[in-house]
Every structure is written in structure tokens, then in C-alpha cells.
Amino acid sequence: MTRISVTVDGVRYDDDVEPRTLLVHHLREQLGKVGTVVGCDTSNCGACTVLMSDPDGRLVGVKSCSVLAVQADGREITTIEGLAGPGNTLHPVQRAFHERHALQCGFCTPGMIMAAVDLLSENPDPTDDEIREGLEGNLCRCTGYQNIVRAVRDAAAAAREAGTSAEPEPPTVEAVDAATPDGGLPSEGTPDEAVPQPVP
Amino acid sequence: MIPAPFDYARPSTVEEAVAALADEDAKVLAGGQSLIPLLRLRLAAPTVLVDLAGLDALRGVHSDGDDLVIGAMTTHASVLADPLVNRYAPLLAQATGTVADRQVRHRGTLGGSLAHADPAGDLPAVAVALDATLEIAGAGGRRGVPAADFFVDYLTTALEPGEVLTSIRLPKRGEGWSTRYEKFNRTAQGWAIVGVAAAVRRENGGIAEARVALTNMGTRPVRAAAVESALTGASADAETVRAAAGHAAEGAEPTGDLSASAEYRSHLARVLTERAILAALGQAHAA
Numbered sequence: 119m120t121r122i123s124v125t126v127d128g129v130r131y132d133d134d135v136e137p138r139t140l141l142v143h144h145l146r147e148q149l150g151k152v153g154t155v156v157g158c159d160t161s162n163c164g165a166c167t168v169l170m171s172d173p174d175g176r177l178v179g180v181k182s183c184s185v186l187a188v189q190a191d192g193r194e195i196t197t198i199e200g201l202a203g204p205g206n207t208l209h210p211v212q213r214a215f216h217e218r219h220a221l222q223c224g225f226c227t228p229g230m231i232m233a234a235v236d237l238l239s240e241n242p243d244p245t246d247d248e249i250r251e252g253l254e255g256n257l258c259r260c261t262g263y264q265n266i267v268r269a270v271r272d273a274a275a276a277a278r279e280a281g282t283s284a285e286p287e288p289p290t291v292e293a294v295d296a297a298t299p300d301g302g303l304p305s306e307g308t309p310d311e312a313v314p315q316p317v318p
Numbered sequence: 319m320i321p322a323p324f325d326y327a328r329p330s331t332v333e334e335a336v337a338a339l340a341d342e343d344a345k346v347l348a349g350g351q352s353l354i355p356l357l358r359l360r361l362a363a364p365t366v367l368v369d370l371a372g373l374d375a376l377r378g379v380h381s382d383g384d385d386l387v388i389g390a391m392t393t394h395a396s397v398l399a400d401p402l403v404n405r406y407a408p409l410l411a412q413a414t415g416t417v418a419d420r421q422v423r424h425r426g427t428l429g430g431s432l433a434h435a436d437p438a439g440d441l442p443a444v445a446v447a448l449d450a451t452l453e454i455a456g457a458g459g460r461r462g463v464p465a466a467d468f469f470v471d472y473l474t475t476a477l478e479p480g481e482v483l484t485s486i487r488l489p490k491r492g493e494g495w496s497t498r499y500e501k502f503n504r505t506a507q508g509w510a511i512v513g514v515a516a517a518v519r520r521e522n523g524g525i526a527e528a529r530v531a532l533t534n535m536g537t538r539p540v541r542a543a544a545v546e547s548a549l550t551g552a553s554a555d556a557e558t559v560r561a562a563a564g565h566a567a568e569g570a571e572p573t574g575d576l577s578a579s580a581e582y583r584s585h586l587a588r589v590l591t592e593r594a595i596l597a598a599l600g601q602a603h604a605a
Contacts, residue, residue, distance in 0.1 A: 120326055136323065137323075137324060137325065137326035137367065138320060138321040138322070138323055138324060138357070139320075140320070140321075140354075140358070143320070159319060159358070160355060160358075160359075161351070161354070161355050161422075162507065164419070164421060167421055172393070172395075172424065173371075173374075173377065178395065178424040179420055179421045179424060180421050180424055180425050181421045181422070181425075183358075184350060184351055184354045184355060184421075184422075184425065185350065185354070185425065186326075186347075186350065186354065188326050188328075188369070189347075189350065189369065189371060233420065233421065236420060236421075237420065252420060254419045254420075254506040254507050255418070255419025255420055255421045255422065255507055256419075
């Protein structure tokens, strides 16, 4: 086992992990961050996309099924669960996906949103072609791409109008507490059926 | 799928990394974008993974006289954003921009991609076209291997067990040179069915020098020597380029697979070579 320390959605977690543990499994099964899903298991589909800090501290999109948990040691991670602002106000990209109905079955949505946030952090005013190119690492098996592209375009415009970056603000401790009083972990007394169970 | 168990080492110097690779089934972990999928499919089962992420000296690009030196652990995203690369080796930036997708480019590294030596990978052909030297450290000291000798076979390089690729040295090609990487694939984030890395230097309206290398036209990158000699000293017009590109598949031994037959790959090599050179010369190709 290897000791790692990872800050996820504003909360620091210290854990012992097997070196072969994939980051996505660590997030879901150890930290209860089940908003991040496993899609293809072959690093094609991008459903497991999260933001992770690079060595320079910049948050960038990565496929968490293709990162070992040990590689995330000392890094900061934002998952779909950490995107909303204080009081659970939706992030501009989340709001645009909602308003544009940019999902059908919804399985690709967490990864699609995180990839869009990553794209807009580098290119706040992308053309439709740049959006499609920028999201090429994410597959929607319902083929609902049209509305996804519209949503990303809207989110970019909304973020520019608001004069804010589409990059997520680091969540405040208060916001994290309000959103997940137990930091995302099941607490004593939580009924079992309310706790998302990891898929083996 | 979950990888088979392995031990994990995270050295902080090249010497420590080389020492950690002493076990014959040890494997270097760079960005992991090729290796981790292979581990998960259990096509690779090393005893020890030696993670180079702690070696800060292996990241970044610097200028060294007439050369550009790129640390092996520099990510594709960093290569793409680097002003020195864009100025002195734009071909590398063009090809890197076609690698996989944004997420993979954030994690994958230039060194990892070259050391993995996938025939469909885009960067080995660029290394060959640009006369890169691959700088290697091992228990016996350091050595440099020209790209032409580095790629030995399918997924096989001149790296010996226990050696680490530390940096990639490229002669600067700025003023006078223009370049293009042309790639054909059928799907988003797809591997190259064939790719062409082309660099030309113009002088007095003609072509003074040309470098052309091909991706996925064999088990290792192929230098299109017949195209280069047909272009050298020739005029930079579309007819000359088309005639030269007709030699692109000469000497290559492409394989056939589900994506393309060998004959189709040869056809693509000719067509993409013409497009790449015309684009490098600033001329649109005739459709």
C-alpha cells in the first residue's frame, strides 16, 4: 500500500491505496465521489473526465480511468460534484446543459461537462468546430452532440457576459460543507439505501 | 479491468530511476496514456512501475545553441504551448496537436510516446523527419541515439532494459523552413491510418531541402528518401510536388489490417505526401 494525499472538491483526503488502483475507482469507492462514472474502461469515452492539477498547479481535464491514484498524490482534483457554486448554484456549463437539454441518457454528462469546462478555461470563445474538436475525447452513445455543442456555446457566452471565467472557483470550505456535510462520505446513521454502492 | 498488482517507485533523480529499473520486469511510467490501458487489459504485467513524474529535470523545453532540447516528461499539451517549439520545430507542434484528445494530451508525454514506439503513433515519424537525437541514461552512463536508429520494430526501440529516455534533441529549423503534418484517420481521436511529416526549406523560389517521414507505413517510421531527393533542388510547383510524392511508398512495407490494406496505405502515403508538401509550401492541394 502507498500513502497518498489528494485534495478533491476542496477537501483533503489521506489514504493508503494499492498502486494499481485507478484514480476513478479511488474517487468512487474510497471517497464516495460517484458522480464521476466509468464508461468504456478503455480510455476512449471520457465519461470519467475530471480536472486535475498539473505540475504547475493548473487544473486540466484528464481521464481518471487512465491515471493511477498514486499519480494523483499531492494533486488537486475537481469532480462534477465540486463544480456547483455556493448554495449549490449551478456552474455556467451545468446550467447551459440543463437549459439546452444537452443530455439524453445522461451517462456521458459528467465527463462531457468537465471536458467542456476544461476547454473553456483555455478557449473562452470557441467556434463550433473548436468545441467539437475540443470534446473529441468524449463520446455520447445517444449521439446527442448537437445540443451539447449548443450548450457549450451558450455557457461560453454566459461566462463572457458575466465577466467570469468558466473555470471553477476553488470551492470554499463553507460551500463544500453545505453541499456535502460529511465531505461526500456516508456518515453514521445514513440509511444504507441512501449510500451509493460501488460497482464491483 | 483492474491492472495486475505491481510495486510502485517514484524516484527523484535519473540515477535513482535507473537503480529502480534493475528488476528485469520493471517498466517506466511516463504519462501512462498508453501503458495504463495496457496494464488494465493485462497485456503488460510489470513487477515494478518506475514513475518518472518526480523528475522535474525531465520536464520543459530549452534552447542549447543550434539545438532545441525537450525533456522526455514534457506533456503533449506543454509541447503544443511552447514558444520555442512553435518557432524552431513547428512540425512537432502540428503533429502533437493531432495526438488523441485534450485529456490524453494533458497527461501523455513526448518521451513516453517515442519510447512506446507504436507504428501508428504520430511523433516517431516527426523525430525521424527532424533528425532528432534521443538522449538516454542507463547504468553504464549516458548515450545519444539518432531517431533513425532508435525505432527498431513494432513497439521496440533501442532502449535497453534499465535505460531511461531523458530528452529529445532537435536541430533548430526556423527561418526558411515550413512544415506540415498530414494525418488520415476515420474517427475522432483515431490513430493515424497513415501520417506524413514534411519539412521543406525554400530558397530563391525553389526547394533547397526536404525532409519527409511516414507514420504507419511499416513497423517503424519510414523516411521517404526518394521523395526527398526528387524535391531537392526542384522548383516549388504543384506538378513537381505531385511527381515527387508519387515515390512516397517506395521502400516502405506497410501492413494490412482492419483499417486499411497495404495497397490502400501506399495510396494514402502518396496522396498525403502531396498534400503535406503543398501545404508546407503554402499552396492548397488540388482536390
